[in-house]
Amino acid sequence: MGDARRDLPGVAVLLRGRRRVGKSRLVQVFCERAGVPSVFFQASQGADPAAERVAFAAAVGESELPGRDLFAAGTVLPTWTALFRQLAAALPADSPSIVVVDELPWLIEADPTLEGTLQTAWDTLLAHRPVLLVLIGSDLAMMERLDDYRRPFHQRGTVMVLPALNPAEVGAMLDLPAAEAIDAHLVTGGLPLICQEWRPGQSVEDFLAGSLADPTSALLVSGERSLAAEFPGHLQARAVLTAVGTGERTWSGVRAAMSPRAEPMAASSLTNALRLLEAKRVIAVDAPLSTRPAEKDRRYRVADPYLRFYLAFLEAGLPLVERGRADLLLRRVRRSWTAWRGRAVEPVIREALLRIAPELGWPEVEAVGGWWNRQNNPEIDLVGADRQGVATRIVFTGSIKWQTSKLFDQHDHAALVRDTAAVPGADPATELLAVHRSGVVAGLPVRTVSPDELIAAWRA
Incomplete structure (x- = not known):
């Protein structure tokens, strides 16, 4: 469990992911299967910091850590510094253990000084033990900021993201x-x-x-x-x-x-x-x-x-x-x-097209979005460009036909040709694309992408 970059036995992990994505359950199962002493603390939203320290102490007292007796029932620790010092003493010195703090952003929101206190405790106490410290958070923005170079815990933990199923x-x-x-x-x-x-x-x-x-x-x-x-x-x-x-x-x-x-x-x-x-x-x-x-x-x-x-x-x-x-x-x-x-499928299709753009023959595409004017007339479902924001080249424009039984037909093609002319940067070299659910009428001069090709974007 050592970290070669720090030459210390402790390892910290910052795990973030959307709410309800299964972060807590994943880490809980990991703790159960690891076969080493562990403590799992779940923070409460809006709780008083003193009450959270009492709850943390209770969690350690009920854990399998060898020094859990230091956290006897009713233990009151006046500061986070005191709690972390006591926690370090409770950890085994010569064998691995796991400490999990779930929903860390709630603790920091209630007590902003905790972030700096945690950094100090990690550097001076916890990292000197062979402990895996897992810090979990659903507030994606706050968890990202924890590793920002301006924040106390910067580069002290390995960042991990648990995504939803694609x-x-x-x-x-x-x-x-x-x-x-x-x-x-x-x-x-x-x-x-x-x-x-x-x-x-x-x-x-x-x-x-x-x-x-x-x-x-x-x-x-x-x-x-x-x-x-x-x-x-x-x-x-x-x-x-x-x-x-x-x-x-x-x-x-x-x-x-x-x-x-x-x-x-x-x-x-x-x-x-x-x-x-x-x-x-x-x-x-x-x-x-x-x-x-x-x-x-x-x-x-x-x-x-x-x-x-x-x-x-x-x-x-x-x-x-x-x-x-x-x-x-x-x-x-x-x-x-x-x-x-x-409408809802548009962001999913745009992400898929960005992933498979090289396979479609467009390796220069770095952004896939849409285009519309203030009147939403015309409106283009798909625009592939060489850069995000203000592009220098429009590689393709496209239309999404995500209906169960209707094919992309001549009328859809004619509308795409007409509307593409309004897109700033589109020119005769701009290719036309039809993303369909049910098929495309044969003979239309347009590139096509099927549902199977879209799904393949996440299988690579």
């Missing part, structure tokens, strides 16, 4: 063909807890019918639990996120969606809320991709596919489920599914 992994787990696997990814977001409820080979509609009928299903409860943990004291940000969750929105569109509020949100408050959501990686911000700057035409969307599905359909439908009328919620989903899916 579309290929979802398809393999659920035994679904490519197109259905991508649809399932849009619903589950690749969260293992939700995917575990999906029977192999089951259709989206059958899965929804079963899950929506169960008020305790992971599909229904994961969204509210994630939001409650993410925004306990940010009511304005929470309200803005709900507005964005109804679909891709402009700044003015978000404000209009919130107009029914008793007190209209001030422009500055809306801007601040959007910045907070972006900083937390809850929303993503897209700008038209071309050779011309277009920052004023930015759009906001919910970054996580599952949370986008939850906010679009499930949040408002929870009262129906609680009244035993999940059938009405399912009807709402059916009615809007095709239109919602057509």
